[in-house]
Structure formats: structure tokens, C-alpha cells
Amino acid sequence: FGRRLHIFETLDSTQTKAHELVAAGEPEGTLVIAEQQTMGRGRMGRSWHSPPGTGVYMTLVLKPRIPLHFTPQLTLLAAVALNRGIQKVVDVPVMIKWPNDLLIGGKKISGILLETSAEDERLRYIVAGMGISVNLQPDDYPPELKERATSLAIESGRRIDREQLIASVLEQFEQLYDLYHEAGFAPIRTLWEAGSASLGRTVRVASPHGELEGVAEALDEHGGLVVRLPDGQQTRIFSGEVELR
Numbered sequence: 001f002g003r004r005l006h007i008f009e010t011l012d013s014t015q016t017k018a019h020e021l022v023a024a025g026e027p028e029g030t031l032v033i034a035e036q037q038t039m040g041r042g043r044m045g046r047s048w049h050s051p052p053g054t055g056v057y058m059t060l061v062l063k064p065r066i067p068l069h070f071t072p073q074l075t076l077l078a079a080v081a082l083n084r085g086i087q088k089v090v091d092v093p094v095m096i097k098w099p100n101d102l103l104i105g106g107k108k109i110s111g112i113l114l115e116t117s118a119e120d121e122r123l124r125y126i127v128a129g130m131g132i133s134v135n136l137q138p139d140d141y142p143p144e145l146k147e148r149a150t151s152l153a154i155e156s157g158r159r160i161d162r163e164q165l166i167a168s169v170l171e172q173f174e175q176l177y178d179l180y181h182e183a184g185f186a187p188i189r190t191l192w193e194a195g196s197a198s199l200g201r202t203v204r205v206a207s208p209h210g211e212l213e214g215v216a217e218a219l220d221e222h223g224g225l226v227v228r229l230p231d232g233q234q235t236r237i238f239s240g241e242v243e244l245r
């Protein structure tokens with residue numbers, strides 16, 4: 001992964017550029033990096049704060065050999081790759097919040113956005129966008145983010161080498177991706193659970209189907225979050241926003 005590399009000073013979004021490059025014939029493993037994004041995208045239609053020089057904004061092109069409805073598993077795989085890749089470079093405890101936010105001390109340091117392109121029921125490709133707050137300082141955050149976001153530099157007290165970090169995340173990604181194709185989701189699920197901040201916690205979930213609160217108990221075999229409701233019933237969450245209580 002990353003042997004075909006496209007680096008840009010400014011992009012609206014590395015996701016958009018990756019879609020264009022795939023359309024132009026770029027293969028799996030192609031990586032798009034920007035120093036800054038003017039319209040960085042987040043999950044749920046949000047934007048991703050992407051100031052110049054201090055963050056990692058990158059998108060990896062994947063052409064996995066899986067049916068379309070398996071893509072949530074790759075979202076979780078990406079979270080494990082970031083979690084392990086970051087912790088090999090920076091000695092800080094990073095936790096995964098379902099499905100794929102990375103937190104330090106409850107504050108977000110990294111997010112993942114997977115966009116798929118499907119024709120009929122066949123998955124053609126995925127662009128896996130990853131944003132990491134690396135060397136941002138408290139003043140780099142707009143007021144509304146200060147409470148909820150932090151960076152690797154703030155948490156570790158030192159400047160982090162972005163190239164080293166990217167290489168480390170890609171190495172993990174590639175290993176996990178190979179493992180996934182050989183052995184399926186089970187080992188990825190185990191690794192995700194090991195890095196999870198969600199399991200065992202009371203969570204509030206806002207989804208397209210409404211709000212609920214319960215205890216997150218497990219990850220199911222498809223990557224859904226299994227939640228025990230106050231009335232003792234179990235439910236599974238496949239999309240939505242989780243708040244740790």
C-alpha cells in the first residue's frame with residue numbers, strides 16, 4: 001500500500017481526488033495525501049477540520065474481494081489499523097469508539113470515512129479516508145472542537161513525524177487487509193474488541209431509527225454493535241453515532 005503515491009499541497013478533499021484517480025485507472029493501494037483540505041469531509045455529512053501542515057489527511061484506494069454488504073467490516077479494520085499504527089509511533093493509549101473513531105482520554109484524535117462505489121450488488125472499490133490530528137496545538141482548534149478533539153502532539157508532549165506515522169498506519173493496514181482476505185473477519189473483530197472503548201460501557205446511540213441507550217456488549221460477526229437495552233433485550237446497531245456515557 002502507498003507505493004503509488006499522490007501528494008498535493010491543497011485539495012478540497014482527498015476522497016474526491018481518490019475517486020477521480022480510480023476513474024482514471026489507478027490500482028488498489030494507491031494513496032492520496034494532502035497537506036491541507038479546503039472541504040475535508042467527515043461522517044454523517046460533517047466537515048473535517050484540515051488546517052495545513054499539522055494533520056494527516058489521506059485516502060487509500062481498496063478493491064477488496066468481498067460483497068458490498070461486508071464493507072462495514074472494513075470500516076472496523078481501518079480503525080484497528082489506525083489504532084495499532086499510531087501506537088507503534090506514539091506512546092499514548094488510543095481507544096476505538098464504535099465504529100471507527102479514535103480517542104485519547106475521551107477526545108477524538110482520528111476519524112475514518114469509507115466511501116464505496118457499487119454497480120448492482122458488486123462492490124467496485126472503496127476509498128478509505130483517514131484523518132489524524134498530529135501536531136495541532138490547542139489554538140489550532142475552533143472553539144466548538146476544543147472540548148471534543150485533541151492531537152497526538154498535545155497528548156504526548158512532543159512533535160510527531162507525519163511520514164513515520166503514515167508509514168506505520170499503512171503497514172498495519174496492509175497486514176490486516178491480507179489477514180482479512182485469508183482468515184475473514186474473526187481475527188479483525190478480536191483485535192477491534194481489544195482496542196475498544198465502547199464495550200462494557202453505557203452508550204447512547206443516535207441512529208436514523210431514533211435514539212436508544214444501553215450497555216455495549218459485543219461486536220457481532222458483521223461488525224454491528226450489540227447493545228443490551230434497559231428492558232434486558234438485545235439490539236444491534238449498524239449505523240449511527242455513539243456517545244459514551
Ligand code: BTN
Pocket residue numbers: 012013014015037039040041042043044046048056057058059101110111112113129130131132
Ligand atoms: C469522521 O470522523 O467524521 C471521519 C473523518 C475523515 C477525515 C478524512 S481526512 C482524509 C479524508 N478526506 C476527507 O475529506 N475526509 C477524510
